Amino acid sequence: MSVFTPLARPELETFLAPYGLGRLLDFQGIAAGSENTNFFISLEQGEFVLTLVERGPVAEMPFFIELLDVLHDADLPVPYALRTTDGVALRTLAGKPALLQPRLAGKHIKDANAQHCAQVGELLGHLHLATQGEKVLERKTDRGLDWMLSEGAQLISHLNDTQQHLLQDALTEIEAQKADILALPRANVHADLFRDNAMFEGTHLTGLIDFYNACSGPMLYDVAIALNDWCSDADGMIDAPRARALLGAYAGLRPFTAKEAELWPTMLRVACVRFWLSRLIAAESFAGQDVLIHDPAEFEHRLAQRQQVAVHLPFAL
Ligand SMILES: Nc1ncnc2c1ncn2[C@@H]1O[C@H](COP(=O)(O)OP(=O)(O)OP(=O)(O)O)[C@@H](O)[C@H]1O
Ligand SMILES: N[C@@H](CCO)C(=O)O
Structure with a gap:
């Protein structure tokens, strides 16, 4: 524990x-x-x-x-x-x-359905609307793109050949797209909106907790982090009905921009790299201790599945 x-x-x-x-x-x-x-x-x-x-x-x-x-x-x-x-x-x-x-009421949902995902999208939309543009409270994340590039470069030799290839491709993409990613519309982002950081009573979302990764940054990053956890199946593939529910509810409050739509597949991969690396680091540093360690392989599989992204952002020209 x-x-x-x-x-x-x-x-x-x-x-x-x-x-x-x-x-x-x-x-x-x-x-x-x-x-x-x-x-x-x-x-x-x-x-x-x-x-x-x-x-x-x-x-x-x-x-x-x-x-x-x-x-x-x-x-x-x-x-x-x-x-x-x-x-x-x-x-x-x-x-x-x-x-x-x-203490907020409710409990965590393990098996999310489209109704849960729609509420997550809506809450994320409200969070961003409350803090976007000039309202943003500045805090640079300590696990941003530069962190991914430097930690990734250090960790890559600990991985097998297939994993090395997967991670290297993603790091190369991050390096190439860094400037465009950082220029996306910004707000305060939760940056860790997983199922174990939301509380539900039935299908009603009663709370969002654990803001200790929150920072200022691209809103799309927050959407990608949430979608990767709430809308993935056991093999790491995106579940389209859940993903459409989350994205549709969010876009109903804050429509996505053309640039966000273009960078969406990249952002989903960036969000996988972030948690693959932090989980690899935690697994190494807490090995053998009585500490909850999340499985790094979950994000390796999700990253592998995000090489092709079939669910696009709902964006109208
Ligand atoms: N305000 C709150 N109301 C109700 N329960 C809470 C609250 N804050 C924390 N908890 C409970 O404590 C647990 C751990 O809290 P939290 O997620 O903040 O810890 P953490 O170590 O930062 O976790 P993580 O692994 O997500 O980083 C939560 O899963 C939740 O059950
Ligand atoms: N949500 C993170 C842990 C806390 O940052 C994970 O599942 O790896």
């Missing part, structure tokens, strides 16, 4: 007291999640989630807090950092940046 930093009741009680939310009734480490430490926290005044941020520089925390405030103010179903009675959002616990957030 991924509780990188275990906590004892007394230190939690001391940490929670300044929120003025009553006594600590119960707490439980959350096994799901692979990057941060999370606890479900029951206080007299409600249910909360405590996150200790394990990855990334502390200097980035004000960005995440501000972005979640903006999205919460735009009525999107996202958590946000609660303030202590003195107005402090970002705190420290066990030497790590720590945030207390409301």
